[in-house]
Amino acid sequence: MNIEQHISTATFAAVKALYNQDLPENQLTLQDTRPEFEGQLTIVVFPIVRFSKKSPEVTANELGAYLQENVEEITGFNVIKGFLNLSISQAYWLNLFNTEVLKPDFGIIPSSGKKVMVEYSSPNTNKPLHLGHVRNNLLGYSVSELLKANGAEVYKVNLVNDRGIHICKSMLAWQKWSNGETPESSGIKGDHLVGKYYVIFDKEYKKEIDALKAEGQTEEEAKKNAPLIKEAQSMLLAWENGDPEVKALWSKMNGWVYDGFAVSYKNLGVDFDKYYYESNTYLLGKDTVEEGLAKGVFFKKDDGSVWIDLTEDGLDQKLVLRADGTSVYITQDLGTAEMKYDDFAMDESIYVVGNEQDYHFKVLFLILQKLGKSWATGLHHLSYGMVDLPNGKMKSREGTVVDADDLVKEMIETAKQKTEALGKINDFSEEEKETLYHNIGLGALKYFLLKVEPKKRLLFDPAESIDFQGNTGPFIQYTHARIKSLLNKAGYVSSATTTTDLALSGTELELMMLLAKYPAEIAIAAKGLSPASLANYLYEVAKMFNKFYHEVPPIIKEENAEMRQLRLNLSAVVANVLKAGMRLLGITVPERM
Incomplete structure (x- = not known):
């Protein structure tokens, strides 16, 4: 029993002995004594006054006298208004230091048997990691290590966003303007090379938009009608239909990115127990939608689209399946959550994702709870804020992001200069x-x-x-x-x-x-x-x-x-x-x- 527990027990006994009352546990507050006052532990007396029927100062003095007489570790006390500051003997702290703190296993917490999954990083394969990813990776890794140190069995997973229109933009730009450039031929790290063509796509796309606007189209019309975006959409459709040439290019360029990510992860000192890929999970969730329809959790509109009504929960109606039967992000996230639980049967699952996704995760977790998933109460969104730099925000499409690899190099170089x-x-x-x-x-x-x-x-x-x-x-x-x-x-x-x-x-x-x-x-x-x-x-x-x-x-x-x-x-x-x-x-x- 530590000193806090020991004094808590003695305080309950004191209230019973002095006032013939049983003090509820939630009415006892014990905290560190503020540095400007004598003592090490402080009892907040105000909640106890209704049991003593006396002023805070009188109650504190009576409690202090009782505790000093009955707890040998307490050598004195002082009262500041409704706060009872207790002095604990140096002999107690020395004994604790010698018998506990000096032990080789000090700070090692026994296994709790709890299984926890931490999903972090979750990069897109159309660009290298940047400063925002750095915060995500460091948070995910450190939270994982903290949970392990606190006795949990932890699984670190990475869900890679390796498909979609953004990937096709890099692929299309590489086809058009690379002249066959590779990481080997260019000496450019693979994820940087693919990111280079994502930036090129955006620049060329903007040129086409400006040209169409000059012909009289609106901004929205020009964005939809630009030839480049139509080609990228066609490429995505070809990928979804299993076109062998598109799939081969996709595999090759993603391979470059994975090699690049591996270097970045090593530099940051983070690791993963399992990778999931959106290309394997994006069709998941349709069975969950059918289950939800059967349970009456979802409803179908006249056009065939499937929705859930969360207005009574303070949210809104949410689309879970389009009228043409295709998935939206929430659909695949429902399916992926179920798959991860089937793989690991964890008690808790933590998603390390920026706070711009707060609403998405509220909806996701609420839907899973309404579907009756027993494990849904163990889902947590570790929401984090964005990282700014002294010179402003980062923009991926414009190529002005603070690259993670460059940042690490800069930090090492600065450390060198300051150390020397x-x-x-x-x-x-x-x-x-x-x-x-x-x-x-x-x-x-x-x-x-x-x-x-x-x-x-x-x-x-x-x-x-x-x-x-x-x-x-x-x-x-x-x-x-x-x-x-x-x-x-x-x-x-x-x-x-x-x-x-x-x-x-x-x-x-x-x-x-x-x-x-x-x-x-x-x-x-x-x-x-x-x-x-x-x-x-x-x-x-x-x-x-x-x-x-x-x-x-x-x-x-x-x-x-x-x-x-x-x-x-x-x-x-x-x-x-x-x-x-x-x-x-x-x-x-x-x-x-």
Whole structure:
């Protein structure tokens, strides 16, 4: 039983003993004491007043006196209005540190038996990955690792959008203007090459639209009548009819893209257990529509189209099958959801998709619930905000996106420049330097994108992200390297201190308490599907360690052997927590910098 549970139990007993009342569990709030007040844990007394029939201050003082007398770990209390601040003995925190925090399996949470699928990335095969995809991939990967760390069995999947009119646009442009250019002949990465022709299509298409408008057509007429778009639509129809030449070109160009994606995924440090392809799933869902009609969940209009009426749920009517019997996106998503459940029988399924799809997922999940799918209540949309840059938005069709590969290169180059300017790596080999630049650059990128709550839109500034001070990845990485250097110089060997009567400074106690929260912080981040909460906890740990390091006398020169060992133990646990926690964010912390 941890101290929070112990004090909660004692508080229920106190209310019963003092006021002969049973305090409901939801009426007890226990929180960390604010830094400006003495104590470590605070009871919010206001809800208890209706049981005591006394003022908040009197109630708090009575509770405090009872708890101090009956709970040996409580050494004192103070009352600020309706808040009871409790001081917990240093002996308790030292004992907890020695018996729990120092254990090799600290922070390792047992298996819960829960199966969770995380679907992320989901790129289109007509262009390379860009900055928006980077946030998606980093979120998906980190959430997966957090769920694993919290005891779940996790399946990472990628549903690739490898068919449709956008793919045909790249294919058609390549046919017309490539002169047979390939990744090998051009030296251009495959996904970049295909993206190049997607941009070319758009430019040529706009020229045709302008020409038709000059002849008197409206904007909408010109968009429909331009020869290029008609050719692309014909190519899509040929693909759907199994035309061997179109299928061969589609396979070849998608192959180039997959090879390119594989490099990008490796650079970002993300992976997948299974790939699904829209070319194999786009016809799914028609059986689900028939099932819904039979159950009366869907209805058919006079033209033969199939709909669901969600107006009573605050939404609207939604088309699930066109009059000609062809699918819409929601149709195939219904079928794909069922197929994924059949494949993995997971308890929860998390879709990592931008917030422009919020409405789509509300509809999808609601339809599956109305169809009576037992697993539908375990579906979640991890909705995230877009990423902006200091110079504005990104546009795929115009070729002005921030390419993921270019961004990674820029981050590594910036890390190189800033690290070399510090002049502390002269004894590194060239290989060690390159590894360090990579780890710092990617660490800066990942931390900057993950430290912000997923739902929030964020402004990404590459220069700001690579800073060895402040709430950044490199600051945490540097703190870890500093600790490893200290431990090496001290010849550190892990050992539990044998006494609990050492006099701790306020900062030492704060650091000890902060470290003890690590397993709970993993659980909070996993439950909230938010790497941001863990990222900011790790920053607090790194910041607190630096405060501790500067406030205590030089640790290596400490003459009291037990105090020296305790401080080295504290430092070692900080390093372990930073390393393990950053790994859950997909970030490597160097041993030296």
